[in-house]
Amino acid sequence: MAKTHVTVLNGFLGSGKTTLLNALLHQARKRSDIRLAVIANDMGEIDIDADVIANTDLVGGERNNFISIDSGSLSSRHILPRFREALARLIAEDGPTHILVETSGSTHPWPLVEALRDTPEVELHGCLALIDSVMLLQDFDKGRGVVEGLQRNLAQDQQGVENLLAGQIMFANRLVLTKTDRLPDGALQEIAQAIHPLNPYADITGMSWGGLRLDDVFAMPPYDFHRVARLGQEFAQQADDGDDPADPAAYRIVSRTLNDPRPFHPQRLWTIYNRFLGTGIHRSKGFFWLPSRDDQCLLWNQAAGSINLEVVSYWRIAALSDLSLKLTPEERTGLAERLAGLSPVFGDRRCQLVIIGQEQEIDPFVDALKTCFCTEDEIVAWQHGEHFEDPWPRVDA
Template identity: 45%
Template sequence: MLAEQIMFCNRLLLTRNDRLPFDIISAVAKAIHPLNPSVDVLAVSWGNIELSTLLAILDYNFDRVELLISELEALVGNMDTPCNNEELIWRVIRDDRPFHPQRLWDTCHRFMGMGVYRSKGFLAPRRDDLALLWNQSAGSISLALIGYWKAGVLEHTDNNLTREERSALQRHIDTASGRFGDRCCQLTIIGNATEVNDFTHALSLCLLTEEEIQWWMSGGVFPDPWPQKVTRLS
């Protein structure tokens, strides 16, 4: 399927350029470019693409695609598609309890195997005013600050909100179902059935216990091995 997508595209983007050395990116580009030699290959860092680059893309060449389909039709008709017995499933963790950062770190290093293809979502104590996005694809994991929990904003006295804005936020928080206002944990895991089930179970054990929640709310701080520095993208 990936080869077909490359053959029919009109611009080929290589993501994760920020995570791989230039020689690997260059080798990948040279290896796949023969599948569609008429298009440009563009390496993208952090998903950033210049608007001028997008505007410079030519209109899709349907005539070339029609010719390609006719050339491949006989070949595709004679191909024996291998049967894939792998069961692909997804699981969702929804909980108002935050993750214990150290247990989450240990679990991701021990239980997230090659069969966990995709997972997304995040919340960690000690950063309870921040809405953090957990984004995992295959072996690539990233954390991104996507905003602030409304409950966290109201806890800061220097938020420069008007009385009306504070009231609107408070009404939203009051309607939330969790114990910590709008703060919540929602994580979706996709992949091989066995590994996803094992990873989901391991993640559920990373959620704070009631005793840990009481300690945390009284000012306790958990060990946090996750990155502390923030990279700002222009």
């Protein structure tokens, strides 16, 4: 019986894994010879990426070919069994020819690679490490800081973000430098040269906006487990010493969740983002709304020092009150039924954000974000149609 091929999209927080996954899924729509399944992972309590990916015309819904694993990293001891169960379920229910695995950005690849090696029904081909080239440029001295930080941490017998970044690079069989369209001339070459010694066996390629061909990804040869055997033994030795070296806590990476029906005040949110976002806030993402554009469900997508806003949908309660949509009585009744039991003020509107970062920096940033929620007086002002200053760029659906 033919084995199911598996490709792992690994890489640090905000490196572009979901963007690449969506691009690959878009290409796969045109292929009748591929039965694709997806496992997506997020260390936060709310898997925002899963909400974006699921219910496309290829995966999710009633197709039984999409599984989301949240509240931890796939490589952690307490989450890895869920990954094994997800693999078995997808193979049994959907019989895919190929499984794409998108890890959380805090995932060390070795426990995942080891689990796939020990699953006889699958064959690992690509283990891609997506690397945010802009982050390496700005925060890690064009990549040199990763190597230097790793050497420093090893000498001091401690773990840091550099250990995780280096591990993701060393266990990959292809390195993908992302966001290359934002690099100055010559920087890509310097970054590639800086990280090459960490894994001289892996090809290095550049990418912007998920620009890899599906055929190239699926054509990767079987993973060479022998090449990483010694690295795996060293990793296992760390685990035998007591701590879980694959747990995000080992790198002092933690997550926080904001879940509140109130809107963010647009001006305060802009100020907090520009003043309080430090280098220790690696990733924040989620859905939110503003009183200045209360019909739009906005996607907040921050990685390192950059942020992107996108309109992903429109709130049902806004559609119900929009006479220009000319909804039929049946459509209005259906919307009203779906809104039943929700807040009479906000309806289905909600701010849901997952923030991931270094434990010493994350709580001050989250506390600052909480001050951005509209006060009771501001909510009353919104209900009366008052104007709110909104410095955020306007985006279209």
